[in-house]
Amino acid sequence: MKLTLDLGERSYDIIVERGCSARAGEYLDLDRRVLIVTDDGVPEQYADRVAAVCREPVKVTVPQGEGSKSIRRFEELLGEMLAHGFTRRDCVVAVGGGVVGDLSGFAASAYMRGVDFYNIPTTSLSQIDSSVGGKTAVNLGGIKNVVGAFYQPRRVLVDPDVLATLPERQMAAGLAEAVKMAAALDGELFSMFETCDISSSLEELIARSVAIKKRVVEADEREGGLRRVLNFGHTIGHGIEAEEELHGLCHGECVALGMLPMCSETVRARLLGVYSRLGLRAEYDYDVDRVIAAALHDKKSDGGGVTVVIVERIGEFRFEHLSPDMLRARLTDYIRENRI
Amino acid sequence: MKLTLDLGERSYDIIVERGCSARAGEYLDLDRRVLIVTDDGVPEQYADRVAAVCREPVKVTVPQGEGSKSIRRFEELLGEMLAHGFTRRDCVVAVGGGVVGDLSGFAASAYMRGVDFYNIPTTSLSQIDSSVGGKTAVNLGGIKNVVGAFYQPRRVLVDPDVLATLPERQMAAGLAEAVKMAAALDGELFSMFETCDISSSLEELIARSVAIKKRVVEADEREGGLRRVLNFGHTIGHGIEAEEELHGLCHGECVALGMLPMCSETVRARLLGVYSRLGLRAEYDYDVDRVIAAALHDKKSDGGGVTVVIVERIGEFRFEHLSPDMLRARLTDYIRENRI
Numbered sequence: 001m002k003l004t005l006d007l008g009e010r011s012y013d014i015i016v017e018r019g020c021s022a023r024a025g026e027y028l029d030l031d032r033r034v035l036i037v038t039d040d041g042v043p044e045q046y047a048d049r050v051a052a053v054c055r056e057p058v059k060v061t062v063p064q065g066e067g068s069k070s071i072r073r074f075e076e077l078l079g080e081m082l083a084h085g086f087t088r089r090d091c092v093v094a095v096g097g098g099v100v101g102d103l104s105g106f107a108a109s110a111y112m113r114g115v116d117f118y119n120i121p122t123t124s125l126s127q128i129d130s131s132v133g134g135k136t137a138v139n140l141g142g143i144k145n146v147v148g149a150f151y152q153p154r155r156v157l158v159d160p161d162v163l164a165t166l167p168e169r170q171m172a173a174g175l176a177e178a179v180k181m182a183a184a185l186d187g188e189l190f191s192m193f194e195t196c197d198i199s200s201s202l203e204e205l206i207a208r209s210v211a212i213k214k215r216v217v218e219a220d221e222r223e224g225g226l227r228r229v230l231n232f233g234h235t236i237g238h239g240i241e242a243e244e245e246l247h248g249l250c251h252g253e254c255v256a257l258g259m260l261p262m263c264s265e266t267v268r269a270r271l272l273g274v275y276s277r278l279g280l281r282a283e284y285d286y287d288v289d290r291v292i293a294a295a296l297h298d299k300k301s302d303g304g305g306v307t308v309v310i311v312e313r314i315g316e317f318r319f320e321h322l323s324p325d326m327l328r329a330r331l332t333d334y335i336r337e338n339r340i
Numbered sequence: 341m342k343l344t345l346d347l348g349e350r351s352y353d354i355i356v357e358r359g360c361s362a363r364a365g366e367y368l369d370l371d372r373r374v375l376i377v378t379d380d381g382v383p384e385q386y387a388d389r390v391a392a393v394c395r396e397p398v399k400v401t402v403p404q405g406e407g408s409k410s411i412r413r414f415e416e417l418l419g420e421m422l423a424h425g426f427t428r429r430d431c432v433v434a435v436g437g438g439v440v441g442d443l444s445g446f447a448a449s450a451y452m453r454g455v456d457f458y459n460i461p462t463t464s465l466s467q468i469d470s471s472v473g474g475k476t477a478v479n480l481g482g483i484k485n486v487v488g489a490f491y492q493p494r495r496v497l498v499d500p501d502v503l504a505t506l507p508e509r510q511m512a513a514g515l516a517e518a519v520k521m522a523a524a525l526d527g528e529l530f531s532m533f534e535t536c537d538i539s540s541s542l543e544e545l546i547a548r549s550v551a552i553k554k555r556v557v558e559a560d561e562r563e564g565g566l567r568r569v570l571n572f573g574h575t576i577g578h579g580i581e582a583e584e585e586l587h588g589l590c591h592g593e594c595v596a597l598g599m600l601p602m603c604s605e606t607v608r609a610r611l612l613g614v615y616s617r618l619g620l621r622a623e624y625d626y627d628v629d630r631v632i633a634a635a636l637h638d639k640k641s642d643g644g645g646v647t648v649v650i651v652e653r654i655g656e657f658r659f660e661h662l663s664p665d666m667l668r669a670r671l672t673d674y675i676r677e678n679r680i
Contacts, residue, residue, distance in 0.1 A: 071414075071415050071418075078411075078480055079481060110487045111486070111487065114489075140419065146418075146422060146451070148450060148453045149449065149450060
């Protein structure tokens with residue numbers, strides 16, 4: 001299945017197809033110098049089989065985890081391209097999850113002010129969410145994604161087959177982003193999550209999620225308006241994520257938790273049903289002060305308050321600007337009502 | 341005089357007006373956090389009077405010179421913004437020459453994937469050339485401008501009054517870029533350089549040069565075609581510049597030298613006349629091998645050769661792709677014919 005993201009001269013195709021990453025040579029122009037970026041948590045074979053079909057591959061493996069989204073690693077990738085004589089006509093291929101895509105996409109955006117960038121996401125989270133839309137970034141001073149660029153890839157290869165090697169928990173966490181989009185924008189997809197056999201429907205679930213993301217990005221490339229709907233669950237989610245790395249929760253799990261205080265009771269009940277099918281946790285031992293403080297430190301916060309996405313009926317959403325007090329009240333009410 | 345650079349949603353105004361930098365508060369939205377970037381070669385008063393009209397100024401002074409166009413300084417500026425709680429709605433103002441503009445523009449492009457950027461160029465070179473067009477960059481591994489972004493400013497204030505403090509030699513070197521644009525694109529402006537009193541016509545000369553640059557950038561924002569005309573003189577010029585920092589020549593002087601082998605005899609004679617009026621040197625002790633090697637290392641080089649701009653009649657130009665041998669032959673012929 002081929003989806004075309006229509007952004008004028010920055011348009012590109014997203015191929016969603018089992019086995020497409022093994023046929024990268026058919027889909028991507030690799031007859032040039034190619035910087036392949038992967039991490040040591042990704043099975044080596046995925047990057048190696050891309051390298052095998054490049055004319056001049058240069059493979060860089062960064063350590064797994066957020067720590068690699070740094071200006072140091074950014075500089076390292078640029079230095080590799082420079083050392084291998086990359087010109088404006090050469091390219092970068094990301095083979096990995098969101099960390100690899102964000103880091104290498106930013107390096108591609110900056111090398112000679114922009115070389116071609118291809119993304120081959122290998123996690124459910126990056127296949128559904130981060131590989132589409134052109135947001136690239138690294139972290140600085142403990143703040144996530146605070147340095148980066150809007151830079152669209154030339155093509156994205158989404159291959160559900162590579163998810164076979166993904167740990168179950170990471171798989172479910174990634175699907176939380178699909179559930180998020182379905183809850184706010186696509187009631188039909190949400191129903192699929194409630195009824196279909198998830199693992200045998202994976203290709204369709206992913207393709208439909210990517211199609212939603214595509215439509216949102218087309219309508220609002222630079223996150224000036226509609227695109228913020230994708231932040232559903234992210235205000236509190238980021239708060240949880242930032243508050244305590246030690247809980248060991250990953251991004252998608254935090255987003256799943258973050259949606260629960262931002263919806264109606266009916267929606268919450270349906271979300272909980274889906275979480276249970278996916279094996280996503282629904283409880284969290286809130287330290288309200290710290291979560292709120294961390295949520296307000298998030299870069300989307302605005303003049304002391306924050307604009308959040310509220311879902312009161314599946315498939316619909318609205319934006320609401322909340323002062324810090326209102327945000328606190330909403331979270332506290334949710335905790336009390338649900339006896340968390 | 342107000343020129344509007346028309347790039348759709350990235351359009352912006354360039355104010356060319358004596359005294360406009362002293363009235364920055366009238367032209368720029370400074371009622372927010374403002375990172376003011378300058379260097380220690382720029383008279384302090386220029387940045388300070390901008391700071392005086394900002395709600396929350398944060399001033400950073402980097403050392404004068406190319407050395408400040410580094411990833412380290414880029415990170416430093418980002419860190420300053422982060423430390424002062426800059427949001428997406430805050431901004432960066434460059435007060436200085438090309439180094440300050442390139443560095444701070446790149447930082448503005450990357451902070452939270454882009455905050456507003458204003459440029460107040462304080463040298464003739466940056467007023468005429470680098471402040472308009474959205475090319476931002478830092479250097480890496482000894483290669484100039486190899487890391488950066490196309491990122492348009494929100495507004496540019498070109499104030500000829502600030503050139504009063506500029507050393508004469510730097511003044512002339514900057515005007516070389518105006519002569520370059522005139523030679524390739526505007527015969528009338530070229531005649532002005534041949535006949536008018538330069539210092540009393542400065543505002544008009546600058547305004548007309550900016551107007552040329554504006555038209556070229558409008559036609560080709562990302563340097564896919566026409567914009568490369570601005571490289572007239574730059575292939576050999578960069579070669580000279582890279583070959584020996586120790587000659588102590590500055591960029592505009594190298595460009596002036598670099599135009600001479602790339603034009604007809606008639607054009608050369610007229611160029612030399614203008615150089616003499618401006619006090620620009622016309623001789624250079626060429627080490628052909630090294631200049632050619634450095635020129636071909638330049639990032640515009642392509643598959644062993646390089647596309648150059650040739651001017652055979654004032655106001656007209658053509659592109660020509662030269663192999664390394666052809667480039668060498670052209671330079672050698674020029675040196676022989678002119679007994680340099």
